Amino acid sequence: MNKIILSIVFTTLLIAYIVIDIAFNDELWDVSKSFAISMQKTIPLFEQLFYEFFSDIVIIPPIAAFYCFVYDDNKLNALLYLGVVITSVTTNEILKNIYHQARPYMIEPEIRSLKCNSDYGKPSGHSQNSIVMLILMPVLLFPSIRQLRRHRIQVDFQDNNEKVEPPTGYTIYTEKNSELGNSQYQVNTNLQSKFKIAMKVILILFILLSIVLTGISRVFLGVHSLGQVLLGWVWGLYITLMYIFVIHASLREYILNLVNPKRSRLEEMNHIIPMAFFLLIVLLGLSLGLLKMNSLYYYDKNDMSKWIARINECKSTHYTKESPQILYNSCFQFTGVGALITGLLVGAVLVQGSYEEGLFNKWKKKLSTLYHLKRFLLLLLPFVILIPFLFISSNSVVLQMICKILPLCFGAGFIVNGAFPYLLRRFNLQIPGDFLFFCQRKQLDDEQSQDSLYQQIKEYNDQYQIKL
Structure with a gap:
């Protein structure tokens, strides 16, 4: 249909x-x-x-x-x-x-x-x-x-x-x-x-x-x-x-x-970054508009006081209607999760790697447990940078969104698709078939096709054959 x-x-x-x-x-x-x-x-x-x-x-x-x-x-x-x-x-x-x-x-x-x-x-x-x-x-x-x-x-x-x-x-x-x-x-x-x-x-x-x-x-x-x-x-x-x-x-x-290795696609990929940030701004603008509209038109002082009292009774806290964790304030914050997708897109564009589905499982079985552990640590270690953001707290929902939620979500996405592929390449821990396999795409001439990249992957495979 x-x-x-x-x-x-x-x-x-x-x-x-x-x-x-x-x-x-x-x-x-x-x-x-x-x-x-x-x-x-x-x-x-x-x-x-x-x-x-x-x-x-x-x-x-x-x-x-x-x-x-x-x-x-x-x-x-x-x-x-x-x-x-x-x-x-x-x-x-x-x-x-x-x-x-x-x-x-x-x-x-x-x-x-x-x-x-x-x-x-x-x-x-x-x-x-x-x-x-x-x-x-x-x-x-x-x-x-x-x-x-x-x-x-x-x-x-x-x-x-x-x-x-x-x-x-x-x-x-x-x-x-x-x-x-x-x-x-x-x-x-x-x-x-x-x-x-x-x-x-x-x-x-x-x-x-x-x-x-x-x-x-x-x-x-x-x-x-x-x-x-x-x-x-x-x-x-x-x-x-x-x-x-x-x-x-x-x-x-x-x-x-x-992610197909053709130079003609590189310019198209670069359009993703402004588009991703534009969509994120639209999302946050919509959320902020709803936040203000709820506080101006749907806010009932008596009802809100009762609801917050039950929440405080349940949580043993002292939230007020301005607290970021309360009702529409909390809803506004969670829309910042959309920044994770923006981080994934930006990281992918900056790395500009390739993806050959089907190669990864062939190689991972031949690698030692230590090798896999090193790769796993390279994925986790960059997240240490985000730990300080977890401790940021503010009574302003907008400040908490800007200073905490957005950096955490965007940073997580950027690490997965940007920092992680780069670190694998930097420490010689890439496996053919990795998502965004990091290779020399930017050095290809206009006349060269995807065969040039496939040749790089083949050479990389040959290195693994010798290594293993």
Whole structure:
């Protein structure tokens, strides 16, 4: 189906649900209140730990993405996955800034607060991001598992298949061997098919169960209503479907063209830096505008005082309405996470390396544990520079955003795609197949094509052959 038609269909369904959500907001709140109170009548320790686990399960997929980027061939998809997650987080914070709806425990005395989130509650960020993270994890991070499994079975079959090689050098299969081979191949194929179906069913059930339990856990913990959870799921599904069916293929192809070793692409890459900063400024401007609009038009002194009192009671703090951690202030800060994408783009443009997907796994198996440890330390060490920013604190939400959130996020992105590739090259720890393989692209003449770069990679491969 045409991507434009799909976009229209997905967007129409999203708008339809938003209208339904607005129309039945009060009814959903009442149902949610009764549901949460009934769930919290008795809170066994095991049950609380169970729901807290699924409330925090969203930290697992980013760890998987980090693993793929550091230790697997699938580096570009790992970065794209991270980009989609950041987009979802930023979108959620902007939506919270628009809806400015309190969390249940802030305004319902009967509902206990087992978690102490202090920003707005609609839509649920955990529900939205759980859909994005958990559905895209097998789609983007591990899409080659089935192919690798199939390849391994076929290789095992070929290795075990009996062959007769006469002195002529030709391979001759006897009728007996051929029949046995076909039979064995059929058995392997059937086993593989059953294994694939079983794994798919288990994976789908786990993803669905985790998404549902994440939403329910937020209601149980008193930090979201059913309406907030449902809207989070709808937004998460919208972002996921739009990315998979409309954006991913084109975006991936565009990035692969940019890191393709052709000099004609270098000027196009350099346009990314001003574009990235422009988009970041637009995002922060939108967030700042919503921050001011909420404080001027949606601020109710009595309501806000009650909400902040419940937050302070839960957290044992002394926040005021100006504190950066409170309500729309917190939402504004979290939109600064978008600076991470800007850092990734700027680092990639400055390095101007290449990406040959499929080479990395071939070489990493041949390297020692010490070699891998050195590479890992080169990735972590630059982050030490960002540690002082963690201790910056200010009662001004704007100052905290400028002096803390933006440097941390931009710095993290720049280290991953800028400092890390450079340090690998500097300390002779590059592996062919690294994302942004650092080579002499800037020295290519106009007449030279990508063959020049491929020759550099081949020479680098030869060095590894001698080294190993």
